[in-house]
Amino acid sequence: MVVIAAFCAVTTVSASAQEAGAKGHHLFVWAGDRAKADKNFIAVIDANPASPTYGQLLASAATDQTSNNPHHTEYVMPASGKLFANDHDAGRTVVMDLTEPLRPKEIAAFGNLAGYAMPHSFLRLPNGNVLASFQYAAHGDHAGHDVMAMSGTSGGIVEITEAGTAVRAASNVDPAFGNEGLLPYSLAVLPGIDRVLVTNSPMGDDYLLTSNTYQIFRLSDLKLLGTHRLDPGPSLNGHISPEEARVAADGSVYIQTLSCGVQRVTGIDTPRPVARLVHQFTGSWCGVPTIVGNHLIQSVPAIHGFVVLDISDGEKVREVFQLVIDDKYASHWTGWDPKAKRLVVTSGREGDRTYLLKLDEATGELSIDEAFRDVDGKVGFSFDARAWPHGFTGSAKAHGAVFTR
DSSP states (O other): OOOOOOOOOOSSSSSHHHHHHSOOEEEEEEETTTSSSSSSEEEEEEOTTTTTTTTSSEEEEEEEEOOEEEEEEOOOOOTTTTTEETTTTTTEEEEEEOTTTSSEEEEEEEETTTTTEEEEEEEEEETTEEEEEEEEEEEEEEEEOOOOGGGOSBBBEEEEESOOEEEEEEEEEOOOGGGOBOEEEEEEEEGGGEEEEEEEOSSSSSSTTTOEEEEEEEEEEEEEEEEEOOOTTTTTTTTTSSEEEETTTTTTTTEEETTTTEEEEETSSSSEEEEOOOOOOOOOOOOOEEETEEEEEEEGGTTTTTEEESSSSSSOEEEEEEEEEOOOOEEEEEETTTTTTTEEEEEETTTBBBEEEETTTOOOOOOTTTTOBBTTBBBBBOSSSETTTSSOEEEEEEEEEEEEO
């Protein structure tokens, strides 16, 4: 069932901020009430380095979804300005119209679709629709589900319109893998070779330590072409729980694993693609990576910061820079702004601020943008206790973040 929401309440911070921000450049951060009593919302932050209110909150807009676990948005702003944003534990996704940056509004919402539940990642197709990974098969389509009760060994991928309706769907069941957990996590869409790569990794505990596969589908008809294992590498654990997939300039796909491995997949348009572990970072629980030109920027919680890889030569990937935020920062999300040449980073820990980082695209060096400051005068943006323009007062949990185009 698709739910069309009423116009969301939006209040701008001030007339001067509204005037400065209306024609500016913006950062949208998907967030929710940490206490899980109020609604999920979009925070609109000034991302124009030349603006007098750079780094400050300009507006916010609530959705109709009570906060549970605000999770992934799309990774980059779509051309239409209609952004998908998910509350994972509520099993519900909203579509936000961000075409007027200071007046965001929810225009659609959906729960289970086409017989699948628990969506995770959303990637755009050439036709403007979204292709989403759903972790489980479901019984019926409705506005939500009990995530903690979800179980199964497979899910699927679903093409969705911006109205929140399913166009087509495909199961990722592969009988050759028996009762092994094949739970779709993220995707890489490769229209030029008519392929989609899907990673399998659970959001729950089931199969967390045993998932090690990726799958190739044909984009034109969503036919599953094969299920393949990743490379365990010399430590024998660099393939565990493959998560985010990113397409590099040479057409290869880099996959980050929860065990902090980086896998490079080639031959995706052949019957026998090849995955090779090209790097493994310190620790585990690595988060969302971003590729900018010849560099892959990876959040590495074990160092409380970020590591940059030079991937100009896919056969000889090398680490070129590390940036530590502080001794506790729980680095997680990264997202690139090609317009202002900044990287947004968010954390999974309460109290951590959201920062913009500068990237030297020639060397891979990262630095914190000291000019990006909240109204408290400190570097970075705080989601701790504050009065939000849409009427909520309290601390928020931030996750997905994207820039205007």
